[in-house]
Amino acid sequence: MTDLSTALSLAEVRLTPVLIADPPLLxxxxxxxxxxxRLIVEVVTADGITGVGETYGDAKYLALARxxxxxxxxxRVDGLNGLHALAARIPGSGAPESGVDVGGQRGVQTADxxxxxxxxxxxxxxLDALGKALGLPVHALLGGKVxxxxxxxxxxxxxxxxxxxxxxxxxxxxxxxxxxxxxEQARRFVRDYGFGSFKLKGGVFPPDEEIAAIRALxxxxxxxxxxxxxxxxxxxxxxxxxxxxxxxxxxxxxxxTLGTAQMAEVAAATDVPLATNMCVTTFPEIPEAFxxxxxxxxxxxxxxxxxxxRTRELAAICxxxxxxxxxxxNTHTGISLAAxxxxxxxxxxxxxxxxxxxxxxxxxxxxxxxxxEGGRIEVSDAPxxxxxxxxxxxxxLHRRWLDDDGTHRDRDDVAAMRVADPDWVMPAVPRW
Ligand SMILES: O=C([O-])C(=O)C[C@H](O)[C@@H](O)C(=O)[O-]
Ligand SMILES: [Mg+2]
Numbered sequence: 001m002t003d004l005s006t007a008l009s010l011a012e013v014r015l016t017p018v019l020i021a022d023p024p025l026l027x028x029x030x031x032x033x034x035x036x037x038r039l040i041v042e043v044v045t046a047d048g049i050t051g052v053g054e055t056y057g058d059a060k061y062l063a064l065a066r067x068x069x070x071x072x073x074x075x076r077v078d079g080l081n082g083l084h085a086l087a088a089r090i091p092g093s094g095a096p097e098s099g100v101d102v103g104g105q106r107g108v109q110t111a112d113x114x115x116x117x118x119x120x121x122x123x124x125x126x127l128d129a130l131g132k133a134l135g136l137p138v139h140a141l142l143g144g145k146v147x148x149x150x151x152x153x154x155x156x157x158x159x160x161x162x163x164x165x166x167x168x169x170x171x172x173x174x175x176x177x178x179x180x181x182x183x184e185q186a187r188r189f190v191r192d193y194g195f196g197s198f199k200l201k202g203g204v205f206p207p208d209e210e211i212a213a214i215r216a217l218x219x220x221x222x223x224x225x226x227x228x229x230x231x232x233x234x235x236x237x238x239x240x241x242x243x244x245x246x247x248x249x250x251x252x253x254x255x256x257t258l259g260t261a262q263m264a265e266v267a268a269a270t271d272v273p274l275a276t277n278m279c280v281t282t283f284p285e286i287p288e289a290f291x292x293x294x295x296x297x298x299x300x301x302x303x304x305x306x307x308x309x310r311t312r313e314l315a316a317i318c319x320x321x322x323x324x325x326x327x328x329x330n331t332h333t334g335i336s337l338a339a340x341x342x343x344x345x346x347x348x349x350x351x352x353x354x355x356x357x358x359x360x361x362x363x364x365x366x367x368x369x370x371x372x373e374g375g376r377i378e379v380s381d382a383p384x385x386x387x388x389x390x391x392x393x394x395x396x397l398h399r400r401w402l403d404d405d406g407t408h409r410d411r412d413d414v415a416a417m418r419v420a421d422p423d424w425v426m427p428a429v430p431r432w
Contacts, residue, residue: 007047007133008076013069013122014042017057018397019408020363021169022331025157027105028203028233028431030417030424034168035408036331037401039065040365040394041121043129045077051129052389054335055121055303057401058410064093064118077126077133080309087119105231107258107278116282116306123307124339124385131384138342138385142308145345149376153197153225153353154189155329155360156182156217158204164420171362178209179216186217189359195375196224197251197353203230207238207432211245218249225353229254232278235430236265243270251352252297255279258429264292275299275352277328283314290321297352299328303336308343315347327354331411334358334366337377338385341370345379365394 019035037057044050055061067090068083075082087093093115127138139145161175162168176185182200189195198217202210210228217226232255234242239256243266246253252273257266260279267274273296280289281304289295298318302311318325327344329336337358344350353375366387370377380386401409417424 005076007045007049008078008130009046010043010072010075010077011046012044013072014044015062015065015069016040016042016394016398017062017401017409018365018394019057019400019404020331020333020361020397023171023173023360024160024163025201025360026159026204027157027201027413028231029105029426030413030415031160031420032331032413033408033411033416034163035400035404036411037409038331038333039121040333040335040389041065041069041125042389043072043077043122043125045129045133047133049129049132050389051077051125051127051132051384052335052387053121053123053125053128053339054333055117056330060114061118064090064114065121067093068118068122072122077129080123080126080307083119083122083126084306087115105278107281110282112282112284113304116310117303120303120305120307123309124302124335127308128384135383137379137381137383138308138339139345139379142312142343142346145342145379146348147345147379149373149378150341150344151353151376152195152356152372153199153227153375154186154193154195155355155357156185156189156198156200157360158182158201159185167419169362179213182213183216183220186221190221193359193372193375195353195372197226197375198224199227199229199254199355201231202228203233203431207234207242211242214246214249225251227252227254227275231255232258232429233427233431235432236262238430238432239266240269243272247272254299260285260289260292260294263289264294267293267296273297273324275324275326277301277304281305283317286317290323295323297324297326299326299355301328301330302339302343303330304328308339311343312346315349319349324352325350326352329355329357331357331361333361334364334370334387335385337370338380338387341377341379342385363393363397364390365397366390
């Protein structure tokens with residue numbers, strides 16, 4: 001029998017960028033492209049145990065991931081905290097950038113956020129391998145689950161029936177461009193997945209239309225938690241108008257306006273709780289936002305925050321300051337959903353149902369998709385994440401990435417909208 005040190009040492013790292021199908025979902029910047037990039041990370045131990053992780057697949061994430069992958073062999077899969085220091089030493093990983101990440105809508109883009117997102121994919125892969133080596137589920141490595149299933153909410157989008165020109169894959173959801181369409185979409189989410197709460201991606205239509213959609217949802221599903229997220233598209237005044245109109249109806253309003261200062265102004269003038277995955281996305285953003293009372297719920301995302309261990313650190317900080325915690329999601333496969341579910345299962349005070357784009361992602365890289373039952377995902381007790389890579393599918397989706405002419409290798413919702421409307425530019429903020 002090999003000793004533990006050999007068993008846990010990293011012999012190989014494989015990176016596989018893929019393109020997965022994405023429906024024409026609308027947001028304030030534009031529309032999703034027919035395919036979106038994700039990066040699948042595999043770490044292989046000296047004993048031949050493979051762990052899998054996933055992160056953003058856009059070119060700059062991939063470039064950094066390649067450098068980190070090259071530095072890993074010889075280290076150990078239980079050296080999780082050391083991953084951050086290792087990634088920080090990669091030349092170029094510290095060069096700050098500013099501006100808004102068009103596709104991800106994750107607030108101001110910085111080198112820190114990029115690096116943390118890359119590390120998250122490796123951390124999850126290492127946890128998966130470590131769990132398999134020790135015969136323990138990932139949640140046990142995080143201290144153990146406090147629930148057997150994690151609740152998710154339905155992620156409703158305004159959407160077209162198909163991509164412009166019939167590009168990509170057509171599904172049978174149809175268009176949803178008004179309150180009736182949104183309610184019909186929500187009914188299908190309830191029928192097919194059993195979700196008990198609803199988030200509508202807003203910032204697409206003038207606020208009164210989105211207020212009407214939320215009212216229609218409230219009438220169709222009385223008492224169910226409802227959220228509206230325009231990704232910072234509104235001014236402070238518009239945010240307060242919407243908060244007044246939907247005061248008794250919303251569980252929370254998500255990123256109504258951009259930046260901590262404006263969020264704080266809104267928060268000071270309404271009782272509707274504000275949630276964010278845009279103004280508090282890294283640890284350095286916390287002190288000012290919490291001191292100003294700018295947010296009442298932080299939507300964690302293990303990709304943003306640098307992995308599952310750091311998500312638990314975030315949970316402790318939120319608990320200390322009496323700020324709620326829930327979970328944001330971006331287009332992802334079942335690997336990230338499994339990772340989200342493991343960490344969510346370990347946080348005792350995760351009181352709001354988590355977001356997940358997963359129902360919109362019909363293409364996957366795992367052999368058995370994770371099923372929602374009653375809006376919940378069961379927490380796996382199998383060693384590691386409890387998912388298995390489907391190598392044929394991985395190869396197929398990687399082939400699509402290889403064959404792509406570059407159009408889809410970086411998510412760009414503005415460019416996708418321009419296909420339908422050649423005059424479309426990134427909307428100025430506030431849009432309303
Ligand atoms: O809650 C959010 O802000 C998101 O889920 C960000 C995403 O980029 C979303 O807006 C999308 O996929 O269109
Ligand atoms: Mg959001």
